[in-house]
Amino acid sequence: MNLQNRGETRDMIYAKSGNNDFIQRITRSKLNGFIHSTFKHTLNIQCLEDGELYTIACKEIDNGPNTLIVDAASIKEWNVQVNDKVCTGNNHISLGNKLTITIERANCWEGILPTYPTDIFVLKKNVEQMKRHIETYGTGGGIKSKSFCESPFELEMSKMLHERTNLVLNELLNKQIQRALKHAVSLIGLGPGLTPSGDDFLVGLFTTFHLNGSYLSQHKEFCKEIEKVAKTATNDISYMALKKASDGKVRESIITLIEVLLTGEKEELILSLNNVLNIGSSSGTDIALGILAGLEINFKNGGLLNDCSSNS
Amino acid sequence: MIVQVIVKANTYFDSVSLMSLSTKANQIDGVEQAIIAMGTEMNKEVISNVGLMTVEIEEAKTSDLMIIVKAENERICANALEEIEELLTKKNTTKGTSEARYSTIKSAAENIPEANLVVIAVNGAYAPREAKKALENNLHVMMFSDNVSVEDEIELKQLAHEKGLLMMGPDCGTAIIGNVALCFANAVRKGNIGIVGASGTGSQEISVRIHEFGGGITQLIGTGGRDLSKEVGGIMMLDGIKALEEDEATKVIVLVSKPPAPSVEEKVLAQIQLCTKPVVVWFVGGDEEKVTKAGGHFAKMSKEAALKAVLLAGADESKLNKRALNLPLIEEVRAKLTSEQKYIRGLFSGGTLCDEAMHIAMEKFSDVYSNIQREPEYRLKDVKVSQGHTFIDFGDDQFTQGKPHPMIDPSTRIERFIQEAKDPSVGVILMDFVLGFGAHEDPVGVMLPAIIEAKQLAESEGRHLEIIGYILGTELDSQNIEGQVNKLIAAGATHASSSQNAGLLAREFVVKGE
Numbered sequence: 001m002n003l004q005n006r007g008e009t010r011d012m013i014y015a016k017s018g019n020n021d022f023i024q025r026i027t028r029s030k031l032n033g034f035i036h037s038t039f040k041h042t043l044n045i046q047c048l049e050d051g052e053l054y055t056i057a058c059k060e061i062d063n064g065p066n067t068l069i070v071d072a073a074s075i076k077e078w079n080v081q082v083n084d085k086v087c088t089g090n091n092h093i094s095l096g097n098k099l100t101i102t103i104e105r106a107n108c109w110e111g112i113l114p115t116y117p118t119d120i121f122v123l124k125k126n127v128e129q130m131k132r133h134i135e136t137y138g139t140g141g142g143i144k145s146k147s148f149c150e151s152p153f154e155l156e157m158s159k160m161l162h163e164r165t166n167l168v169l170n171e172l173l174n175k176q177i178q179r180a181l182k183h184a185v186s187l188i189g190l191g192p193g194l195t196p197s198g199d200d201f202l203v204g205l206f207t208t209f210h211l212n213g214s215y216l217s218q219h220k221e222f223c224k225e226i227e228k229v230a231k232t233a234t235n236d237i238s239y240m241a242l243k244k245a246s247d248g249k250v251r252e253s254i255i256t257l258i259e260v261l262l263t264g265e266k267e268e269l270i271l272s273l274n275n276v277l278n279i280g281s282s283s284g285t286d287i288a289l290g291i292l293a294g295l296e297i298n299f300k301n302g303g304l305l306n307d308c309s310s311n312s
Numbered sequence: 313m314i315v316q317v318i319v320k321a322n323t324y325f326d327s328v329s330l331m332s333l334s335t336k337a338n339q340i341d342g343v344e345q346a347i348i349a350m351g352t353e354m355n356k357e358v359i360s361n362v363g364l365m366t367v368e369i370e371e372a373k374t375s376d377l378m379i380i381v382k383a384e385n386e387r388i389c390a391n392a393l394e395e396i397e398e399l400l401t402k403k404n405t406t407k408g409t410s411e412a413r414y415s416t417i418k419s420a421a422e423n424i425p426e427a428n429l430v431v432i433a434v435n436g437a438y439a440p441r442e443a444k445k446a447l448e449n450n451l452h453v454m455m456f457s458d459n460v461s462v463e464d465e466i467e468l469k470q471l472a473h474e475k476g477l478l479m480m481g482p483d484c485g486t487a488i489i490g491n492v493a494l495c496f497a498n499a500v501r502k503g504n505i506g507i508v509g510a511s512g513t514g515s516q517e518i519s520v521r522i523h524e525f526g527g528g529i530t531q532l533i534g535t536g537g538r539d540l541s542k543e544v545g546g547i548m549m550l551d552g553i554k555a556l557e558e559d560e561a562t563k564v565i566v567l568v569s570k571p572p573a574p575s576v577e578e579k580v581l582a583q584i585q586l587c588t589k590p591v592v593v594w595f596v597g598g599d600e601e602k603v604t605k606a607g608g609h610f611a612k613m614s615k616e617a618a619l620k621a622v623l624l625a626g627a628d629e630s631k632l633n634k635r636a637l638n639l640p641l642i643e644e645v646r647a648k649l650t651s652e653q654k655y656i657r658g659l660f661s662g663g664t665l666c667d668e669a670m671h672i673a674m675e676k677f678s679d680v681y682s683n684i685q686r687e688p689e690y691r692l693k694d695v696k697v698s699q700g701h702t703f704i705d706f707g708d709d710q711f712t713q714g715k716p717h718p719m720i721d722p723s724t725r726i727e728r729f730i731q732e733a734k735d736p737s738v739g740v741i742l743m744d745f746v747l748g749f750g751a752h753e754d755p756v757g758v759m760l761p762a763i764i765e766a767k768q769l770a771e772s773e774g775r776h777l778e779i780i781g782y783i784l785g786t787e788l789d790s791q792n793i794e795g796q797v798n799k800l801i802a803a804g805a806t807h808a809s810s811s812q813n814a815g816l817l818a819r820e821f822v823v824k825g826e
Contacts, residue, residue, distance in 0.1 A: 037324040039324070039325075039326045040326065082322075135633060136633060136635065136809070137794075137797075139787070140526075141331065145631065146526055146631075148503075148525075148526030148527060148528075148622075148627060151338060151345045151346075151347070152345060152362045153345060153347045153358060153359065153362050153364070156358050156361050156362050157355075157358050160354075160357075160358060160361075186354065187354070188352075188354065189350070189352025189353060189354040189355060189374060190352070190354035190355065190357075190358070191354075191355070192327075192330065192331065192334065192349055193327035193330055193331060193350075194324060194325065194326055194327045194330060194350065195327065196350060196352060196354070196355065198354065232374070233352060233353060233354070233374065234350075234352050234374055235324070235350050235352070235374045235375045236374075236375055237324065267801070270801060271798065271801075271802065274794060274797075274798050277794070278794055280326065280327035280328060281327040281328045281330070281331040282327070282331070283327055
């Protein structure tokens with residue numbers, strides 16, 4: 001379907017679903033900006049009004065914060081370039097003079113993390129299953145070390161990631177929130193890939209701080225403190241994921257995994273875990289390990305406790 | 313050593329591309345170390361810790377992509393950076409590749425002087441003539457063609473031996489030469505382990521297991537299935553071992569084959585004794601004592617062979633996931649199968665995978681039949697009808713005459729699968745799914761409706777049917793191994809993590825009275 005506009009022909013495609021905030025921006029307020037980065041299945045828009053990144057993703061990608069899923073298999077054919085102008089209006093978002101996306105048929109998605117359960121029997125059983133699955137199927141090279149490091153850089157990276165994640169976890173286990181914060185900051189921007197492994201691990205960890213009723217949910221400011229530092233310590237794309245996760249906003253596949261962990265059966269768990277493990281190269285594994293770490297802390301430090309003994 | 317750096321401002325590539333680029337960059341000849349990473353302070357700290365800090369790196373910003381190359385001299389560094397740039401450009405464009413066609417080997421050799429290998433896949437009647445031309449033009453040969461006479465094979469292999477060239481085949485389906493996979497092979501990491509294999513899927517399995525254990529391959533030299541016969545005398549196997557012995561990058565050698573003819577076995581063992589490098593030997597159903605006596609490292613099964621190889625190549629055993637058998641699952645499945653369900657039916661597209669599963673079953677059962685059994689007594693009387701425990705290699709000539717190989721066209725196996733699923737004496741159906749270059753793009757997907765149908769059929773008859781699938785491939789193969797595994801599990805099948813584990817699980821599921 002084509003849409004004529006000022007003598008130019010622009011392709012129009014439909015958005016299938018979108019995060020509530022993004023859809024509101026398109027329908028109620030203005031969003032002006034430019035294309036920040038493009039990949040095979042996603043592109044990012046830098047918004048001039050609030051400075052945030054908004055993502056347009058193909059249908060194979062799951063819903064997420066600031067994300068609009070469109071009915072397309074790849075964005076390569078769109079010929080959209082970095083720095084092309086982006087504007088919204090009339091339930092549409094226009095990418096340069098090349099493409100218009102309409103949200104008329106888009107379902108609104110809002111990701112809400114579940115509450116931490118009072119009975120953690122199923123959760124504990126699923127966490128053990130998840131650990132075993134990651135040991136076998138998780139991708140090494142990030143938080144999970146490779147059995148073979150191919151270069152001194154990889155070896156050193158692996159060592160630093162291992163040491164620093166352990167320091168964060170030990171301090172959190174000892175309820176030393178401020179000390180944990182210091183070590184967590186040293187993970188930002190550390191690691192291979194577009195979203196460094198340290199950042200991905202923190203995204204997973206932050207998720208567990210937003211399970212209301214858990215021990216860590218009393219210390220959500222931990223996430224906000226890290227987010228402040230992350231703005232200048234990592235790249236824009238990874239920072240956006242950290243910023244959203246610090247408010248408990250994460251991708252649909254992560255929310256589904258958490259839901260299944262709390263109440264689901266083994267088969268469901270493996271399917272939802274695989275969806276997370278398939279994120280990026282080692283990103284999914286790093287996120288999953290962050291979730292595991294946070295849940296272990298919640299197990300050990302207690303669930304629905306009014307614990308005021310921390311130094312936060 | 314020289315360190316050269318390129319910092320690309322505000323440049324983003326997805327993580328999968330970055331990891332793959334980084335692996336490829338480290339494999340460029342002469343490069344000691346290559347790093348491709350985002351310019352964050354923490355990444356810079358790692359770079360500083362390994363002594364590669366430069367002014368350019370210090371100035372890189374969090375949204376910049378850093379490309380760092382360490383090599384012996386400036387020329388190698390510059391060439392490597394150029395190659396990495398090319399790889400980056402390829403990732404960023406969708407341009408098609410160009411193809412040139414030459415009508416003769418001679419004209420191809422003249423027009424591509426840097427080429428040193430020819431793959432021959434013409435009708436077997438013409439293949440020897442083309443192979444001879446290639447060898448006379450000092451080109452190595454990989455001959456995919458079959459139906460070549462043994463006399464022609466001997467003549468070609470002797471010519472290649474005299475000229476110091478490889479004559480892989482006839483009927484050679486798998487090779488990896490200079491990190492380029494030829495015909496049916498998998499995308500595996502470059503490393504320090506060399507393989508000489510007389511069996512295609514056996515060599516694929518070893519290369520994939522080595523990759524999974526974190527190791528990598530220097531060369532995978534195929535010999536063709538008949539090389540170790542008395543007539544051919546193992547010419548290519550012996551030359552292959554010598555080639556890997558002389559190859560500096562190869563630290564460990566793995567041999568893969570069915571047991572050779574006795575006279576050839578003697579020659580191979582003598583060659584092993586001459587090797588200064590460790591040699592791991594996996595001859596399916598082979599003799600441990602003879603191999604050990606010759607100074608080789610014997611492996612009874614495929615995963616064991618790969619594990620021995622990576623450990624000899626320097627892997628840290630404590631960091632390896634050896635994928636132990638799932639014992640609770642064995643108990644669970646045994647409890648579900650009735651006393652009548654006592655047979656395994658193995659339906660394979662890979663000959664050596666079939667052979668391995670069959671030998672594992674033969675350790676505990678006497679009634680094991682196959683179309684590839686070496687003992688005539690246990691060869692299937694009619695390949696269309698199963699007897700006792702039956703293992704079928706659908707890649708064997710009886711099934712492929714006038715039809716594509718089952719790795720490309722799985723239709724024959726699908727029909728047989730439904731037939732086996734209806735048999736109430738069957739407890740386990742075992743199948744392989746081969747990924748990699750040349751293989752079907754979605755081997756599990758095409759089998760999925762049949763698996764679901766078989767499960768429903770068994771359930772409607774009140775019995776449990778256990779289906780085991782083994783997917784041979786790596787995360788670097790184009791078919792997306794994770795997706796293939798997910799499909800298999802979603803259909804209610806059990807996923808085995810290796811050929812060895814698949815065979816062991818099948819056997820243990822149907823063992824009664826233990």
